Amino acid sequence: MSEPIKQERVYSGIGVSPGVARGTIFVYNVAEEVVPNYDITPEQVPQEIARFEQALIVTHQQLHELQQRIATGIGPAAPTSILDVHLSITQDPALIEPVITRLNQEKKNVEFIFNEVTRKYVKTLAELPDEFLRERAMDVQDVTRRILRNLLGRETRTLHNLPLNTIIIAYDLSPSDTSSLDRQHIVGFATDVGSHTSHTAILARSMNLPAIVGLRDASQHLRTGDMAILDGYGGSLIIFPSEQTFSIYGELEVKHHTIEERLAALRDQPAVTLDGHRITLAGNIESPDDIPMLKKGGAEGVGLFRTEFLYLNRKEFPNEQEQYEKYVRVAHDVKPHAVIIRTLDLGGDKFHSAEEAPTEINPFLGCRAIRFCLARPDIFKTQLRAILRASAEGNVKIMYPMISGVAELIRANEILDEVMADLRREKISFDENVQVGAMLEVPSAALTAETMANEVDFFSIGSNDLIQYTMAVDRVNEKVANLYEPTHPAILRLIRNCVEAAHNNNIWIGVCGEIAGDPLYIPLLVGMGIDELSLAPTSLPRIKDVVRRLTMSEAQELAVAALHATRGREVTAMLTALLQRIDPDLLA
Ligand code: PEP
Ligand code: MG
Numbered sequence: 371m372s373e374p375i376k377q378e379r380v381y382s383g384i385g386v387s388p389g390v391a392r393g394t395i396f397v398y399n400v401a402e403e404v405v406p407n408y409d410i411t412p413e414q415v416p417q418e419i420a421r422f423e424q425a426l427i428v429t430h431q432q433l434h435e436l437q438q439r440i441a442t443g444i445g446p447a448a449p450t451s452i453l454d455v456h457l458s459i460t461q462d463p464a465l466i467e468p469v470i471t472r473l474n475q476e477k478k479n480v481e482f483i484f485n486e487v488t489r490k491y492v493k494t495l496a497e498l499p500d501e502f503l504r505e506r507a508m509d510v511q512d513v514t515r516r517i518l519r520n521l522l523g524r525e526t527r528t529l530h531n532l533p534l535n536t537i538i539i540a541y542d543l544s545p546s547d548t549s550s551l552d553r554q555h556i557v558g559f560a561t562d563v564g565s566h567t568s569h570t571a572i573l574a575r576s577m578n579l580p581a582i583v584g585l586r587d588a589s590q591h592l593r594t595g596d597m598a599i600l601d602g603y604g605g606s607l608i609i610f611p612s613e614q615t616f617s618i619y620g621e622l623e624v625k626h627h628t629i630e631e632r633l634a635a636l637r638d639q640p641a642v643t644l645d646g647h648r649i650t651l652a653g654n655i656e657s658p659d660d661i662p663m664l665k666k667g668g669a670e671g672v673g674l675f676r677t678e679f680l681y682l683n684r685k686e687f688p689n690e691q692e693q694y695e696k697y698v699r700v701a702h703d704v705k706p707h708a709v710i711i712r713t714l715d716l717g718g719d720k721f722h723s724a725e726e727a728p729t730e731i732n733p734f735l736g737c738r739a740i741r742f743c744l745a746r747p748d749i750f751k752t753q754l755r756a757i758l759r760a761s762a763e764g765n766v767k768i769m770y771p772m773i774s775g776v777a778e779l780i781r782a783n784e785i786l787d788e789v790m791a792d793l794r795r796e797k798i799s800f801d802e803n804v805q806v807g808a809m810l811e812v813p814s815a816a817l818t819a820e821t822m823a824n825e826v827d828f829f830s831i832g833s834n835d836l837i838q839y840t841m842a843v844d845r846v847n848e849k850v851a852n853l854y855e856p857t858h859p860a861i862l863r864l865i866r867n868c869v870e871a872a873h874n875n876n877i878w879i880g881v882c883g884e885i886a887g888d889p890l891y892i893p894l895l896v897g898m899g900i901d902e903l904s905l906a907p908t909s910l911p912r913i914k915d916v917v918r919r920l921t922m923s924e925a926q927e928l929a930v931a932a933l934h935a936t937r938g939r940e941v942t943a944m945l946t947a948l949l950q951r952i953d954p955d956l957l958a
Contacts, residue, residue, distance in 0.1 A: 376610045381588040383560065384851060385605035386571035388626075388908075389580035390619050391558030393535035395596045395609075397589060398543075405518065406593070407482045415473055418480040422469060425520040430460045432516065455506070459513040465491060481521045488514035523594060532556060537600050539607075541589050545569040545720050546682040549656065553577060558600040560607050562589050565851035567834040567884050569719050573679075574602075575887070575906040576656055578663065582607055584848030629955050633911035637668035641903075641914045643896065647922035650902040651914055652707070654882060658696050661703045663907040668914065671707025673830065673904020674769070674882040675700060677753070678715045681722055687749060693756035701763035708765045710807065710830070710904075711757050713750065713782075715739040715771040719846050734844065739772035744781055754789040761801035769807040769830060774814045776821045783825060811835035811883070816864040819871035829872050830904070833883025837861055856885045857894070857941035862933055869899045880904055889956040890945050892916040897929030912956055919952040 410418060437453040459465065468487045473480060488510065495507035529538065529551060538551070538559035548570045551559070556579070564570055564583030574581035580602030588607065592598075599608045599619055603626070608615055641651040652673030653664040657680070664672065680688050680696060688696075700709050716722060717730075717738025730736035743750035760766050770782050783806065793800055808825075810816045811832030819829065833856060838845040840860050843853045855861070865881075872879035880902030885891040887905030889912050895903065896917065905913060928948060932941040949957050 378612045378615060379609045381560075381585050381591075381607040381609070383582040383585035383588070383605045383607065384564075384566060384848065385581075385602045386564070386566050386568075386583050387574035387577075387579055387581035387602045389558070389578070389602045390623050391535075391537055391580045391600040391602070392616075392619075393537045393557045393598065393600075394533065395539050395592055395594060395598050396532055396536045397592055397594045398529060398538050398540045405481050405485045405522070406479060408479050410477050410479055412477065415477065418473055419470060421521060422473075422480045422484065425517050426460050426466070428520045429513065429517045430457060432520075433457050433460065433513075455509050456513045459510055460517070465510075465514070481518060484514070484521065485518060488518075529556075537598050537607075539589050539592050543570050545573055545679070548573045548577075549679055550683055551577070551579070553579065558582075558602065560585050560588065560600060562586055563848050564846055565848055565854060567838070567854070568846040570846075572654075572834075572884065572906070573656060575908060576654070576660055576663075578908050584851055586848065630911070632955075633915055636911055636914050636918070637666075639668075639914065639918065641670075641917040643917060643920050643922045643925070645921045645923060647896070649896060649900075649917050650880070651910055651917070652710075652880075652902060652904040653907040653910060654904050655700070655907070658699045658703070660907065661700060664704070667907035667910030669704075669707070669907055669910055671704045671765070672700060672709040672711075673880055673902060675709055675711045676715065677712060678720050681714065681716060682720065684722075687722070687752075690752050690756045690759075693753060694759045697757055697760035697766065698763060701760050701766050705763070705765055708767055710767045710769050711760075712769045712771055712809070713740070713757070714743055714753055716742055734838065740770050740778060740782060741772065744778070744785075747785060750785060751789050754786055755793065758789060758793055758800040758804065759798060761804045762799045764801055766801065767805040767807060767828070769809060769828075771809045771832065772812060772835065773808045773810075773822070774812040775818055776825065779808055779822050779825050809882075810868045811839070813840045813864060816840075816868050819868045820874065823871050823875035823877055826877065828878050828880065829868060830880040830882045830902075831865060831868055831900075833861075833881055833885045836864060836883065840864060855938040856891055857932070857935075857938035857945070859933075859936060859938065861938075862894075862898075862941070865895075865898055865900075866933060873899060878902060887913060889913060889916045889953065890942070890949055893920055893925045893928050893948050894932055894941070894945060896920060896922065897925030897927070897932075899929075916949070916953050916956065924948070 433453055433456050465488065469484050472483045476483065492507050492511050495503055495510060498504055532555045534555050536556050538556055541562045543559060543561055558580040560582040562585050571581060571583055580600050582600060582602060582605050585607060596609050599611045599615065641649045650670050652671045653667060653669035654674040655664060655672050656676045697711055717736060718734045737745060757766060757768055773779050805827035807828040807830055808822055809832045810819055810829050816836060834845055837854055837856055841853060841855065841858060843850045869879055878901040881895055881900050882904040886903040887909035892913055903913060928944060931944060935941045
C-alpha cells in the first residue's frame with residue numbers, strides 16, 4: 371500500500387479549552403460514508419485481499435458472539451434469526467467476488483472498493499419490487515458497515531482502553547461522551563461540529579482538557595495512529611508536526627506556564643477593583659470531583675452546580691439519597707462559601723443516556739430544564755428533597771434553569787414549598803431560609819425580570835442560552851458560531867434590564883455563562899453592575915487578574931459607551947483596547 375506522505379497539515383477550528391496536547395489520533399464515531407481512497411501497486415493486491423478476508427472473519431466472529439449473548443439473554447433484544455441472515459451475508463459470494471475482481475482491475479485500497487460494491491448492491495436490493503428483498507437491503511447495510519469498520523480499524527462507539535496520549539477526533543461528542551473520557555489516557559479532543567458554548571466545550575474546560583471544535587470535516591481526512599499537536603488556545607490541529615512546529619509549541623507552553631504561575635499567586639487575593647469595588651468570583655462545576663480544581667482556582671464557592679451531569683451515562687436516575695450525598699459533600703467542602711445548586715437542566719444537548727437520542731425536532735426549544743421538571747414533578751421533587759436535606763449544612767442555594775416568566779417561577783416555588791412541607795412533617799431538617807434564585811437565560815424572562823425579582827433572592831444570567839435564544843444562534847452549531855455575539859446591542863440591553871430589575875429590588879445578580887470566564891467581557895460586566903461572576907475554575911485566576919487591574923469608574927464609563935453603540939463590533943473593539951492596556955498577556 372502506498373503510504374500517504376507524512377507532511378505537516380493544519381486544520382483550523384475554534385479553540386474552546388486552552389492548552390497544548392501532543393499525541394496520537396484516535397478517530398471515533400466518524401461519519402459512516404467517509405472512506406479513504408488511494409491507489410495501490412499490483413504487488414499490494416494480495417495484501418489487500420488478506421485484509422478483506424480478515425475483516426470478514428472478524429465480523430463473522432463478532433456476529434456469532436452477539437448471537438450467543440442474545441441467546442443467553444444478556445444481549446440486546448433481537449431475534450437470533452436476524453443474525454443468521456447477517457452471518458450469511460459475511461459469506462455471500464454476490465458481495466465478495468466483485469470486490470476481488472475490482473481490486474485486481476482497479477488497484478485501489480480495499481475499503482474503497484468494498485464500499486463501492488456494497489453501495490451498489492444495497493441500492494439494487496432497495497429498488498426491487500419484492501418487499502422481502504427490499505428489507506434485506508437494510509440487513510446488508512448493517513453488516514457491510516460492520517465489515518467496513520473492521521477494515522478501517524475503527525471501533526464502534528467506545529472510548530475505553532485507549533493508549534496513553536490519545537487525541538480523540540470525532541464528528542461530534544455528546545456531553546455524556548465527554549464526561550466519560552478517561553483523563554489518564556486522553557490528552558485532548560477535536561470535533562467537526564460544536565461551538566464555544568456547547569456543553570461538550572464547557573466540560574472540556576472543566577476537565578482542563580485542551581479541545582477544539584468546529585473543524586468542519588476534518589474527521590473525514592484523519593487516520594487513527596497519526597501524530598498530532600492540538601492547540602486549544604488558537605484552535606489548530608497539526609498533523610505530522612515538523613521539528614520546527616514542535617519547538618514553536620514548546621515555547622508557547624513555556625510562555626503560558628509563566629503567565630499561569632504569575633496568576634496562581636493571586637489565588638488568595640480578593641477580586642477587587644483598583645478603586646475598591648468587590649466582585650464575588652465563584653466556580654461552575656459539574657460534579658463533586660471538580661472541587662479540588664475549584665479550590666486551586668481560589669473560587670469563592672460554587673455559583674453554578676450543573677446537576678444534570680449526575681444523571682448522564684446511566685440507566686436509572688439517581689435516587690434521593692445518592693443525590694443528597696453528592697450535594698452535601700459539595701456544601702461541606704466549599705464552606706465557608708456557598709454552593710448554588712441548579713435544578714435539573716436535561717434536554718437541549720444533554721440527554722440522560724447515549725441511547726436516548728433527542729426525540730424533539732428542536733430540543734433546545736423543547737421540553738428542557740424547568741419545563742421537564744414541571745412536567746415530571748416526581749423527578750423534580752426527588753431532587754428538591756435531596757437539595758433541601760443538604761441545605762441543613764447552611765450554605766446551599768437553589769437555582770432554577772430556563773425560567774421563561776413569573777408564572778413558571780411561582781409554580782416551581784410552589785412545588786418547593788410542598789417539598790418543604792413534606793420534610794417538616796417528616797421532621798427532616800433543612801435550611802428554612804434557603805435562598806432561591808432564577809436563571810435569566812430566556813429573553814422573555816430577561817425582559818420581565820422586574821416581575822420576578824420579588825419571587826427570588828438572586829438572579830444569575832445564563833449568557834450562553836440568553837445569546838442563543840435572543841440571536842437565534844444554535845449554541846452547538848459551528849456553522850453559525852460566528853454569529854454568536856455577546857456584545858450585540860440586544861444582549862447588552864437585556865443584561866442592563868436584568869441588572870436594574872435586581873438592584874431596584876435589592877437582590878444580587880450574577881453571570882454564570884461562558885462570557886463570565888472570558889477576560890474580554892469582564893470590564894463590561896463589572897461596569898454594568900454585575901455582582902457575581904461564576905465560571906470554569908481553570909479560568910478564575912485570569913478573571914481575577916482583570917478585575918484587580920480595573921477601576922470601577924473606567925468600567926462604568928465603558929459600559930455607558932457600550933450601551934450607546936449600535937454594533938457589537940464597536941463594543942468588542944472598545945473591550946479589546948481596554949484589555950490591551952490593562953492586561954495584554956491575557957489578550958495574547
Ligand atoms: C447558560 O446558559 O449560560 C448557563 C450557564 O447554563 P448552561 O450553559 O448549562 O446552559
Ligand atoms: Mg443555560
